[in-house]
Every structure is written in C-alpha cells, then in structure tokens.
Amino acid sequence: MPDIITLRVNNLSKTYKLYGSRYHVLGELVHPLRKKYHTKFHALKNISFQLSGGEVLGIIGRNGSGKSTLLKILASVVTPTSGTFEINGRFSALLELGGGFNKDMTGVENVYFLGGIQGYSKGEMKERLKEILDFAEIGEYAWQPVKTYSSGMYVRLAFSVAIHIDPEILIVDEALAVGDLRFQQKCFRRIREFKEASKTIVICTHNLGAVNQFCTRAMWLHRGEIKLEGTPKEVTNAYIAFMNSANQLQKGLxxxxxxxxxxxxxxxxxxxxxxxxxxxxxxxxxxxxxxxxxxxxxxxxxxxxxxxxxxxxxxxxxxxxxxxxxxxxxxxxxxxxxxxxxxxxxxxxxxxxxxxxxxxxxxxxxxxxxxxxxxxxxxxxxxxxxxxxxxxxxxxxxxxxxxxxxxxxxxxxxxxxxxQGGMMVLENADFSVEQSSAV
Missing domain, CATH: 2.70.50.60 (abc- transporter (atp binding component) like domain)
Incomplete structure (x- = not known):
C-alpha cells in the first residue's frame, strides 16, 4: 500500500512533571494554596509527520532527545499530553528489552499472550509458533520463564514475535543493538524484506550507517523537537556536524x-x-x-x-x-x-x-x-x-x-x-573455479 498514509502524527507533545523528592508529590496534593513543587520537562514538542507504505523512517538524536518517548506513544505504551496520532493497519513494536513480556510466563506462553493482544487466536499463533521459535533460536529456553533470559534472548524472541504477526507498520527501538552480530544481520535482512513488501517501518537508532542504508527518510530529534527531516544523507551529515559542535568543535577558532x-x-x-x-x-x-x-x-x-x-x-x-x-x-x-x-x-x-x-x-x-x-x-x-x-x-x-x-x-x-563486519574492506578479490579432476 505505497500510496496509503499508514501513520499520521499531528502536533504530538509529552510533558512530564519532575519532583525534587517523593514528599513534594504529597506536598503538592495537600498544600492549601496549591503550591507547585514540580518543574516541567518537555520530552516532545509538537511533533508532526506522516508515512506511507514502503517508507522507512530512521529517527536519530542524542540520548534524552525524545526518540524512545515518541515510539512509546506510537505503541500506546505512553499517553501523549497533547496532539494526536493515527495508525492505519496492524502494527507491531519492539521497544525496550522485555517490553510487553510477562516475566513469570515462559517464552511460549508470552508468544500466545502477545499474539492475543494483536487479535490472533491461540490456534493462529500455534500455526506460527515453530517459525517464531526457529527465527529466535533460543532452543529449550522457549519453555523456561522469561525472567531467566539474557538480554540477547529477550531481543531474539521479541523481534521474532514482532515480525511474525504480519504487521503493516513495524516500530523498532534501539533494542536490536543488544543482539549478537549474526542475529543483527538476520534482523536487518528481514527488515529489508519488509521494506520491499511496502511495509511502513520506523527505526530509532544511533547507527547512522544503518539509517543511510535502510531508510528512505530520516528525522533528527533534539530536545523533543524535530531539528531536521529529509533524506538520510542530508540528516545524518547535519547530525554529525552538530555532534562535533556539541563537543566544542566549532566554525571559527x-x-x-x-x-x-x-x-x-x-x-x-x-x-x-x-x-x-x-x-x-x-x-x-x-x-x-x-x-x-x-x-x-x-x-x-x-x-x-x-x-x-x-x-x-x-x-x-x-x-x-x-x-x-x-x-x-x-x-x-x-x-x-x-x-x-x-x-x-x-x-x-x-x-x-x-x-x-x-x-x-x-x-x-x-x-x-x-x-x-x-x-x-x-x-x-x-x-x-x-x-x-x-x-x-x-x-x-x-x-x-x-x-x-x-x-x-x-x-x-x-x-x-x-x-559485512570487521574493520578493513578489501577492494579486490579474485575467484577462480577449477574442475575437481584438474586439482
């Protein structure tokens, strides 16, 4: 559905109240003159954009810039302070480690649980179970409580569930950075397949190379606001220049x-x-x-x-x-x-x-x-x-x-x-095929 708007965000904002101590929360509730003990932190300020099928949006920015908050709002984990967003189609989100998992349940039980949240029956998820577990590669741990999992196992199972419920919109936070290199490559291959199938993908990452390779658009968030939106190359170049500036690098001495x-x-x-x-x-x-x-x-x-x-x-x-x-x-x-x-x-x-x-x-x-x-x-x-x-x-x-x-x-x-991993890149390599009888 390349011409259909699958995700529309309009003036989305999120504000948190920050208190100096827990006693200030109570003090604010009981103070006769309604004295305010909090300061406001604007995690997001008037974020607006829209995506169509086949578009891959890479969101970049420094820690604390609002990237994860935006994805949590889109995944309905966090409620926005103001603004609206509209998702047209089945969506799946891979947020922080273990997000959505019941840690006392086994991996298999969590597969059925998360599938049920997306509207799948137990029978439908049972048909997908083998494929999900094969992709996750967690072996016998699938029948163990999730609380015994390593961070890598969390990511493997969560990503596998997220992609096997056939979403039209896939939202991926920085969680993929935890997995081992082979599994990361496996995930990016599947993300590329989603892109070729005209799915809508939103990726939050610090990997600028991945943004340039996989994304059709990029967005740079800074202090809760959109600093720049455009082509991946344009946005990542501007972000690198800013990061240099933020580290006291400047034009002029x-x-x-x-x-x-x-x-x-x-x-x-x-x-x-x-x-x-x-x-x-x-x-x-x-x-x-x-x-x-x-x-x-x-x-x-x-x-x-x-x-x-x-x-x-x-x-x-x-x-x-x-x-x-x-x-x-x-x-x-x-x-x-x-x-x-x-x-x-x-x-x-x-x-x-x-x-x-x-x-x-x-x-x-x-x-x-x-x-x-x-x-x-x-x-x-x-x-x-x-x-x-x-x-x-x-x-x-x-x-x-x-x-x-x-x-x-x-x-x-x-x-x-x-x-392809490693540090050096070989520019040339010669391959020759010889008949076994000639060896």
Whole structure:
C-alpha cells in the first residue's frame, strides 16, 4: 500500500512533571494554596509527520532527545499530553528489552499472550509458533520463564514475535543493538524484506550507517523537537556536524585567554584567515591527559581539497588536521600522533610522525603542524579521532598531551562490502573455479 498514509502524527507533545523528592508529590496534593513543587520537562514538542507504505523512517538524536518517548506513544505504551496520532493497519513494536513480556510466563506462553493482544487466536499463533521459535533460536529456553533470559534472548524472541504477526507498520527501538552480530544481520535482512513488501517501518537508532542504508527518510530529534527531516544523507551529515559542535568543535577558532601570551592572538587570527571554513576544537574542553611540557593549544579538521568541514568520509577522502603546539621549553625530538578508534574503542589505525621519520621541533613559540592523509577503506560506522603530542627521550616515546575523541567521523558507503563486519574492506578479490579432476 505505497500510496496509503499508514501513520499520521499531528502536533504530538509529552510533558512530564519532575519532583525534587517523593514528599513534594504529597506536598503538592495537600498544600492549601496549591503550591507547585514540580518543574516541567518537555520530552516532545509538537511533533508532526506522516508515512506511507514502503517508507522507512530512521529517527536519530542524542540520548534524552525524545526518540524512545515518541515510539512509546506510537505503541500506546505512553499517553501523549497533547496532539494526536493515527495508525492505519496492524502494527507491531519492539521497544525496550522485555517490553510487553510477562516475566513469570515462559517464552511460549508470552508468544500466545502477545499474539492475543494483536487479535490472533491461540490456534493462529500455534500455526506460527515453530517459525517464531526457529527465527529466535533460543532452543529449550522457549519453555523456561522469561525472567531467566539474557538480554540477547529477550531481543531474539521479541523481534521474532514482532515480525511474525504480519504487521503493516513495524516500530523498532534501539533494542536490536543488544543482539549478537549474526542475529543483527538476520534482523536487518528481514527488515529489508519488509521494506520491499511496502511495509511502513520506523527505526530509532544511533547507527547512522544503518539509517543511510535502510531508510528512505530520516528525522533528527533534539530536545523533543524535530531539528531536521529529509533524506538520510542530508540528516545524518547535519547530525554529525552538530555532534562535533556539541563537543566544542566549532566554525571559527575557540575563544582563548591570551593574557600573558599576547603573541598567540596573532597566530589564531592567521589560522582563521588561512582556514576560514574549518571546524576547530579546544582541547581544554575534552577528556585529556599530559604533563604540561608540550601542549596542543588548538586543532582543526577539514576536507583537504575544499577546506570545508568534514563529517562523513569514504575511501579516498583527503582529511587535513591542523594543530598548534607549544612547549614550556624547547623540545627537539617532539612528534604528533592521530588515533582512529571504532565505537567500541578498538584501534583502527595510527598515524605517528616518528613512524614516518618526520621530527618536529617545538619551543616556547607556538608551532603550526598540518597532517594530511587519505582515508582508507574501512567498514561503515562512527569513529573518533584522538590526538597525541609526543616526545622522544632516551629512545623512549612519551605522550606529553593526549586529547581523547576530539573529532567524530562517520563512514557511510552504499557498497555492501562496507557493511559485512570487521574493520578493513578489501577492494579486490579474485575467484577462480577449477574442475575437481584438474586439482
């Protein structure tokens, strides 16, 4: 039903009352002058959108932006403060872990229970039971109480039930992030089948690569409001730029206290003139460590070819990092290092000036250092780039100042090779078939 509006949301809002303590709740009820002890928290503010069959909406945003609240309202778990929504067709929702389960009942009993809520008879669910359990792959635990399940088993059974009741609208929260990699891939294959069957899907996720690959539209929620709605690429790029900004990355150089170091103001001015569109980070605003002998005063990241801010990258993107280094006293054997880590903190690659036999001499006068590199072929996902100012003394390399997770980069490629797990992506592989008699 590609031309039929399956989900319509109109000016949806949700407001919570926040109390300092439980006694304030009672105090508000009995106070003779009806004194208010609460403050209002607007989880959602006037959210409006509509979806048709075949559309897949990816909802992104920081924690606390209202994503889960919106999905809970659509699933009728939470009542909106104002506004309306209309769902045309059978819907199924996979929200937080164990949502909708009776933990004292077995997995099989919960299958019948959840099917009954959706209007299926016990006989109809019995016909689907084997298929549901086969997809969930929880084995004999299907006949055990749900309270004995691990978080992964919760997700397996919940998702399996959600997709096997044949919904026209599927709502999926971040719960899929809990399952193991193979099961996640299995779920996304089924979601792709739903999309091809012109079902309506709403996905809430922090996986921007999944949004770009699976979604036809994207929505960015920020503090309960729609910050941007549009194509997945447009929205995710804007979100990455905002996340960089939220981490003190900004267009134009950060304000610095130049008292006692007046000469620095001129250097900052020249940097801003040379790279007017770059995004700059103030290391003092980040998690960092060091002994103070050698410092990273400021750093900027940009596309090396255009000088524009860079958030989404792919193989071949040329990235330039510009840093300003200053030492308490002259350090002849100083160096610089960049570390790219995936979302689990695993190191993807390291660029170290010593490894490239490039020494940097830094003294009391600030030195500008530019590092330019071509981005390699790595798997889709979000990565962070950290910086380290180094010093080599007595044949030992020491970290003088390390700034953790200063920059955020997103790799998003449509090529299926970039979404197969692992870190590296092989560009070429030759396959040949030989007759067994020739071996």
């Amino acid at each position: 950060p304000e610095k206290d130049f008292s006692g170091v007046f000469a620095l103001s001129g250097i900052f001015s020249r940097l801003s003139e040379k790279y007017p569109d770059a995004q700059w980070v103030d290391p003092e605003k980040f998690d960092s460590s060091g002994n103070g002998r050698l410092q990273i005063l400021v750093a900027g990241m940009m596309d090396a070819l255009t000088g524009k801010p860079v958030g989404t990258v792919k193989k071949g993107t040329r990235v330039r990092i510009v840093v300003l280094l200053q030492a308490v006293s002259e350090i002849k054997n100083s160096g610089f290092e960049l570390l790219l880590n995936d979302r689990h903190g695993a190191l993807v690659f390291r660029i170290n000036s010593f490894h490239f036999r490039q020494l940097v001499q830094v003294g009391k006068e600030p030195v500008m250092l530019a590092v330019e590199f071509e981005f390699p072929a790595i798997a889709n996902g979000r990565y962070t780039l950290s910086m380290v100012a180094l010093c080599r003394e007595n044949q030992e390399t020491k970290a003088m100042h390390q700034v953790h997770d200063a920059f955020i980069l997103n790799v998003s490629e449509q090529d299926v090779r970039y979404s």
